[in-house]
Amino acid sequence: MKVAAILSALAAVTLVSAGTFHDLDGLVDANNVVPNKYIIEYHDGYSHADARNALNSRKIDYKVRNEYDVFNGAAISVNSKHDGRAIASLPGVKNVWPITLHSIPKIQKSTVKATDPEAVSLHHMTGVDIVHRKLKLTGKGVKVGIIDTGVDYKHPAFAAKGAAEGCFSRYGKDCRVKYGWDFVGDAYTGSNEPKPDSDPMDCQGHGSHVAGIVGGDARNITGANAPPQPFVGVAPEVTLGAYRVFGCSGNSGTDVLLAAMEKAFNDGMNIINMSLGGGSSYKGNPTAALSDKLSKMGLTLIASAGNDGSEGVWMVGNTGLGDDSTSVASFTNAFGRFQTFNYAGGKYSYSPAANYGKVIDLPASATLVPLFDKAGVLQDGCDAAAYTGIDVKGKVVLALGDYTRCGSGARATIAKNTGAAGLLTATTPVGMTNIGGIAGFPMASIENAAGEAVIAAYKKNAAEVITWSKTPSDVTVEGGGTVSDFSSYGLDGDLRSKPDIGGPGGNILSTYPLANGGYAVLSGTSMSSPYVAGSQALFYEGKKNGPRGLETRKIFKNTATLTKPWKGKNLVSAAKQGAGLINVMNALTxxxxxxxxxxxxxxxxxxxxxxxxxxxxxxxxxxxxxxxxxxxxxxxxxxxxxxxxxxxxxxxxxxxxxxxxxxxxxxxxxxxxxxxxxxxxxxxxxxxxxxxxxxxxxxxxxxxxxxxxxxxxxxxxxxxxxxPMMDVQRGYPKLSQIVGSNLVPAPAGKTWDFKKEVAVILYRLGSHTPDLTASVYDDKNVFKGYLSTTNGPAYGFAGRQKNIKDGQIIQAGYIWNGEVFASRNATASATLPSGTYSVVVAAQKKLTKGVYPADYEVYTFSDVKW
Known part of the structure; x- marks a missing residue:
C-alpha cells in the first residue's frame, strides 16, 4: 500500500443537497476509484448548457471529459476542492457517481490446445448448426457492437463474404468491421488520461476473440494466417462495430464505457456486447442505468456474468444487472470432433498421443486387456512389474490415466517393451488429457466413463475386439454441456434472478490479433456473452419485423435448454444457469x-x-x-x-x-x-x-x-x-493506522494526530448491503457525523467482496482524516474538537427499510481520542 495513494482526501463547500451521491466503497485500493472524477446524471429535460452554468455559478473548477445524450449527463474532472456531494447539490442533478475502473475479466486457464477437437464449438448444443444449415441464417444485415479492447479488423476471419483474404483497410468494403472508435489510445491504463483516435486496432487480444465468437469465419482461410482447425462464429455475416475502451494494458473508466455505449447506439448497432469485469452489487450503477435506457430505444445489451464461481453465492457481475440487460453464464463445450473406436457395441472417442500424432489403425486381432492388479484395481502402468503375469503381446493395454506418478512417455516405453500393440489411458476424473507418448507407438487418452464402460464389457467377454475409425466423428465430450465451474453465482443485492441465460464459454477457439498468433483458446463468461450476442443477431435476421430488445430476451429464456450437473440428478440452480443454455433453433421456431x-x-x-x-x-x-x-x-x-x-x-x-x-x-x-x-x-x-x-x-x-x-x-x-454482513470471524471491522508504508492495527486508547496521520477502518463484506456507514458519536452517544473519506461521506451501498486473491484475504476500508459530514444532506466536512469519541461501522441488512440501528449490523470502536 502506498501512502501517497491513501492521502488524497478532498474538502467540500457548503451547498444545499438536491441529487444523490453514490459513494461506491471507499476502497483502500485506490486503483478502484479514479480520484476527483465523477459521472453526473441530470433529471429529464435538464440540458448540458444548464448544467455547465450551474457548475460555473458555484465556482466549481472542472473539465468536461464526456457528455452523454441518451444517458443525459456528463463525466467531469474536478480541479477545485469539491467532492461528489457538492456536485449532487446542484439544481437539475439526479445522481452522481465516482468514476470507477473496470477490468478485462480474468480469463480461465485452459489445458485445451487450439488443435484439440474440443476447442471448436460445433454449435450442436445450441441449435446454431441447424440454423446455419437449414434456415441459412448468418446474421447478415444485423449490427453488433463490441465494447472491449478493440478488434484486429485486418484479420481474414472478418473479411466480407467472397472478399480476398483480409480486411486491409479500416472499415473498407471487404471488411465486416464497418464501424468503430478508439476512445483511449494504446497508453491508457485507467489511471491516466485517454487519447482517443479513429483506429480501434486491438493490442490485447480479448476483443478480437470476442468478435470472432460473434461473427468470425475461419473455414476457408489458407496460407500463413490459416487457423489451427477451421471454425465459424455464431453469425458469420454480421456487421461489426469495434469500440475500444482499453489500452494495451490496465483498466477502463466508467466514463469511457458510457461514451462507447452511446457511440454504438448512434452508429445504429442493434446489439452491444460488454464482456467486462466488475464487482457484484446492485443495479444502481451508470452502465446499468444507460443500458436500460438504450433497451427502451431498441438496443440490446449483452454482458458477461463473471468468472467468480469459486467464490460462492452473491457474485454475479454488475455490468448486466440492468432490468433490461442480459447477464450471461458460461457452459462448457458439449461436442468435439474426434477419432473413435468401437468395442462391444460401444463407440468411444480418443485423443492420440502427440508423439504418435496420427489415427490409430491396429488390426482387429489386437484385443484389449485392462492392467489390473491382483485385487482387480486398474493400475497406472508406471511400473514394469505391473505387467507380470499378464499377457499383453499384440494387445491394447488399458491403464489408469492418473499422471501424478509418471508421464505418458514412461508408460508408453514400458508397454512397448512388454510387447503391447498399444496403450489407452482412462483419464481421471473426467474428460481427456493431452499426452505426449513416444514416437511410433500407438497411445491415446480416453474419457473416464469410456474406461468404465470398456472394463464392464471386458469382464463380460474378454474376447471382444477393437475396431478403429478411419474418419473423425462429432461426439459428446465428457463433462461438457453443463454450466462451467468458473461461472458466477447470483443472486444480486435485491435477491433478483441473475444471470439470465447461458452460452458456450468453456474452451472456445476464436480469432486473436494476427500479431499475437491469430488464434487462441480462451474460457470465461467473456466468451459466452458474445455467443448470446451472435445468437440474437441470427434471431433478428430470421425475424426481420419481429420482437426486439427485452421481448427477445424473454423468448430466448423461455426456450433455453435446462441442464443438470455432470452425473447429477437435479437441475442446476437458476442462480447459476439462469434460464438455461441458449437454444437458437427453439427460439426461432x-x-x-x-x-x-x-x-x-x-x-x-x-x-x-x-x-x-x-x-x-x-x-x-x-x-x-x-x-x-x-x-x-x-x-x-x-x-x-x-x-x-x-x-x-x-x-x-x-x-x-x-x-x-x-x-x-x-x-x-x-x-x-x-x-x-x-x-x-x-x-x-x-x-x-x-x-x-x-x-x-x-x-x-x-x-x-x-x-x-x-x-x-x-x-x-x-x-x-x-x-451476516461483516466477516467478524476474521476480526472485521478493524481500526488501523499507517506506519511507514504498512497498514497495522491501531493500539487501544491511541490518541490520533490527524494533522499528521490518517485512520483506516477496514471492513470485509460477505454479502451486499444497501447502506454501509461509518460515523462518529461523542462521549454522550450523540451523533456527530459520517466519516469524511477519500471518496466523500462514508455511506452508501456496497457489494460483497471476494474471498482470497493471490493468497491474500480481500478487504476494503474507509480512509479517514478526522473530519465528518454532519448529516446526509451536508456537503461540507468539519473537524471535530479534541475529545473522546466512538467510531461506529454499520451495515444495513438486506431488504430492510434502513431504520437505524434496528436494521443494521453495528460495530463500535470506543475510546477513540484526538
Missing amino acids: TTATMTPDHIDLLDTVNLRKTHKITIKNFGKKTETYTLSHTPAEALNSYYDGKGYPNPAIKFEEDFATVAFSQNKVKIPAGKSATITLNFAEPKDGDAKQFPIYSGYVIATPSTEGSPAVHIPYTGLKGDVAQV
Missing part, C-alpha cells in the same frame, strides 16, 4: 411465450407467494398447454456456521412446490391466457443457513415436436436480513 421471463420470490419474510403468468399462443392453430414445475438444486453457502459465505457450495434438495390455478389451458391462435401460481417454500433446508432455492415453471404444448416454454424462479429460505 417457438409459437408461444411466457411472461414474465423470471419470478423473484425473495425470502421467507418477504415471500411473494402468488404470481400470475401469461402464456401467449402466436401460432396458427389452437394449442393446449400442460403446466408443470421442475425444481433445481438449492445452494447452501452458510452450512459451516461462519458469517462469510463458504466458497465450496453445498448442494441440497430443498424444493419449493407450486400450485396452478389450472394444470391445462387451451389457447386459440393469437390469444393469451393467464394462470395464477401459488408457491410454497421448501420444507427441507435450514432457514438459519439461508439456502437459495429455485426451479422452473414449464408449459408444454400438446403438438408433438413443438418446444416447451419455461421461466425460472428463485427464492431464499430464511430471513435474508439475518444474513
Whole structure:
C-alpha cells in the first residue's frame, strides 16, 4: 500500500443537497476509484448548457471529459476542492457517481490446445448448426457492437463474404468491421488520461476473440494466417462495430464505457456486447442505468456474468444487472470432433498421443486387456512389474490415466517393451488429457466413463475386439454441456434472478490479433456473452419485423435448454444457469411465450407467494398447454456456521412446490391466457443457513415436436436480513493506522494526530448491503457525523467482496482524516474538537427499510481520542 495513494482526501463547500451521491466503497485500493472524477446524471429535460452554468455559478473548477445524450449527463474532472456531494447539490442533478475502473475479466486457464477437437464449438448444443444449415441464417444485415479492447479488423476471419483474404483497410468494403472508435489510445491504463483516435486496432487480444465468437469465419482461410482447425462464429455475416475502451494494458473508466455505449447506439448497432469485469452489487450503477435506457430505444445489451464461481453465492457481475440487460453464464463445450473406436457395441472417442500424432489403425486381432492388479484395481502402468503375469503381446493395454506418478512417455516405453500393440489411458476424473507418448507407438487418452464402460464389457467377454475409425466423428465430450465451474453465482443485492441465460464459454477457439498468433483458446463468461450476442443477431435476421430488445430476451429464456450437473440428478440452480443454455433453433421456431421471463420470490419474510403468468399462443392453430414445475438444486453457502459465505457450495434438495390455478389451458391462435401460481417454500433446508432455492415453471404444448416454454424462479429460505454482513470471524471491522508504508492495527486508547496521520477502518463484506456507514458519536452517544473519506461521506451501498486473491484475504476500508459530514444532506466536512469519541461501522441488512440501528449490523470502536 502506498501512502501517497491513501492521502488524497478532498474538502467540500457548503451547498444545499438536491441529487444523490453514490459513494461506491471507499476502497483502500485506490486503483478502484479514479480520484476527483465523477459521472453526473441530470433529471429529464435538464440540458448540458444548464448544467455547465450551474457548475460555473458555484465556482466549481472542472473539465468536461464526456457528455452523454441518451444517458443525459456528463463525466467531469474536478480541479477545485469539491467532492461528489457538492456536485449532487446542484439544481437539475439526479445522481452522481465516482468514476470507477473496470477490468478485462480474468480469463480461465485452459489445458485445451487450439488443435484439440474440443476447442471448436460445433454449435450442436445450441441449435446454431441447424440454423446455419437449414434456415441459412448468418446474421447478415444485423449490427453488433463490441465494447472491449478493440478488434484486429485486418484479420481474414472478418473479411466480407467472397472478399480476398483480409480486411486491409479500416472499415473498407471487404471488411465486416464497418464501424468503430478508439476512445483511449494504446497508453491508457485507467489511471491516466485517454487519447482517443479513429483506429480501434486491438493490442490485447480479448476483443478480437470476442468478435470472432460473434461473427468470425475461419473455414476457408489458407496460407500463413490459416487457423489451427477451421471454425465459424455464431453469425458469420454480421456487421461489426469495434469500440475500444482499453489500452494495451490496465483498466477502463466508467466514463469511457458510457461514451462507447452511446457511440454504438448512434452508429445504429442493434446489439452491444460488454464482456467486462466488475464487482457484484446492485443495479444502481451508470452502465446499468444507460443500458436500460438504450433497451427502451431498441438496443440490446449483452454482458458477461463473471468468472467468480469459486467464490460462492452473491457474485454475479454488475455490468448486466440492468432490468433490461442480459447477464450471461458460461457452459462448457458439449461436442468435439474426434477419432473413435468401437468395442462391444460401444463407440468411444480418443485423443492420440502427440508423439504418435496420427489415427490409430491396429488390426482387429489386437484385443484389449485392462492392467489390473491382483485385487482387480486398474493400475497406472508406471511400473514394469505391473505387467507380470499378464499377457499383453499384440494387445491394447488399458491403464489408469492418473499422471501424478509418471508421464505418458514412461508408460508408453514400458508397454512397448512388454510387447503391447498399444496403450489407452482412462483419464481421471473426467474428460481427456493431452499426452505426449513416444514416437511410433500407438497411445491415446480416453474419457473416464469410456474406461468404465470398456472394463464392464471386458469382464463380460474378454474376447471382444477393437475396431478403429478411419474418419473423425462429432461426439459428446465428457463433462461438457453443463454450466462451467468458473461461472458466477447470483443472486444480486435485491435477491433478483441473475444471470439470465447461458452460452458456450468453456474452451472456445476464436480469432486473436494476427500479431499475437491469430488464434487462441480462451474460457470465461467473456466468451459466452458474445455467443448470446451472435445468437440474437441470427434471431433478428430470421425475424426481420419481429420482437426486439427485452421481448427477445424473454423468448430466448423461455426456450433455453435446462441442464443438470455432470452425473447429477437435479437441475442446476437458476442462480447459476439462469434460464438455461441458449437454444437458437427453439427460439426461432417457438409459437408461444411466457411472461414474465423470471419470478423473484425473495425470502421467507418477504415471500411473494402468488404470481400470475401469461402464456401467449402466436401460432396458427389452437394449442393446449400442460403446466408443470421442475425444481433445481438449492445452494447452501452458510452450512459451516461462519458469517462469510463458504466458497465450496453445498448442494441440497430443498424444493419449493407450486400450485396452478389450472394444470391445462387451451389457447386459440393469437390469444393469451393467464394462470395464477401459488408457491410454497421448501420444507427441507435450514432457514438459519439461508439456502437459495429455485426451479422452473414449464408449459408444454400438446403438438408433438413443438418446444416447451419455461421461466425460472428463485427464492431464499430464511430471513435474508439475518444474513451476516461483516466477516467478524476474521476480526472485521478493524481500526488501523499507517506506519511507514504498512497498514497495522491501531493500539487501544491511541490518541490520533490527524494533522499528521490518517485512520483506516477496514471492513470485509460477505454479502451486499444497501447502506454501509461509518460515523462518529461523542462521549454522550450523540451523533456527530459520517466519516469524511477519500471518496466523500462514508455511506452508501456496497457489494460483497471476494474471498482470497493471490493468497491474500480481500478487504476494503474507509480512509479517514478526522473530519465528518454532519448529516446526509451536508456537503461540507468539519473537524471535530479534541475529545473522546466512538467510531461506529454499520451495515444495513438486506431488504430492510434502513431504520437505524434496528436494521443494521453495528460495530463500535470506543475510546477513540484526538
